[in-house]
Amino acid sequence: MSDEHAEIPDDHPRAQSLRTRHRIEAGVDAGITSKQGLIAEGRGEAFDYLLGEETIDSADDAARAAAAHLRLAEHPVLSVNGNVAALVPAEIVALADAADADVEVNLFGRTDERVRRIADYLRDHGASEVKGLAADARVPGLDHERGKVDADGIAAADVVLVPLEDGDRAAALGELGKTEIVIDLNPLSRSAQAATVPVVDNVIRAVPRITDHVRDLADADRATLVEIVESFDADAARADAERAIREGELD
Ligand code: ATP
Ligand code: MG
DSSP, X not given: OOOGGXXXXXXXXXXXXXXXXXXXXXXXXXXXXXXXXXXXXXHHHHHHHHTTTSOOHHHHHHHHHHHXXXXXXXXXXXXXXXHHHHHOHHHHHHHHHHHTOEEEEOOTTOOHXXXXXXHHHHHHTTOXXXXXXXXXXXXXXXXXXXXXXXXXXGGGOXXXXXXXXXXXXXXXXXXXXXXXXXXXXXXXXXXXXXXXXXXXXXXXXXXXXXXXXXXXXXXXXXXHHHHHHHHOOHHHHHHHHHHHXXXXXXX
């Protein structure tokens, strides 16, 4: 991918969002990210702007609850789409290692070619095994292409992390009874609404933060993890994020 974003000076007021845009653009050029991914990015940017481009406290609580769920999981899976691959490839691999989770490519506009490219790109960033190509199971309630998942991956998972998932699939996975961790900057999106744990934060900040919490909880006993999970209030977290977005004071 191109490194033109290296030229954006750090003191540029929109430095981070410009770099992020360039990564998505480069992802499209590399055949990893779809064109719709550009639109999704623009939508996310607007919410991030209103959040002051920082992690609010309730999102950090959500990241900790997400980490506790991952720690308690028997079979956690991290779902990766084109935007996630373009923005946080090494960070997803680090989280998968820390949480002992599978990584599965799961695309809205699925083509085998794009799944393969993303899998290769994740391997270039250190992933040992990437699922998503078998596509030998279906999520009920979704049409054929959009419902494809791996039988020994998402289909068998008890906890799934779905960053930037579309609303239909997030709802369908929730109906399968899976614990769903969603990272989405829009607390009102159907994905965030369907989540067991909505992390209303930029995926760029949220993934490393969840990893930090997973590491921090490495020695925590089951009772502590269960307590973190049970004390997390998803409705309160969504409401707090919505309040921050509507009322937030920008620096
Ligand atoms: P839904 O289908 O769940 O109701 P939507 O139609 O608003 O939501 P899409 O346009 O399908 O959502 O996908 C984009 C979503 O991803 C938006 O909610 C946007 O805020 C979010 N998003 C985009 N980029 C990021 C990012 N870097 N970090 C976190 N969230 C992001
Ligand atoms: Mg949508």
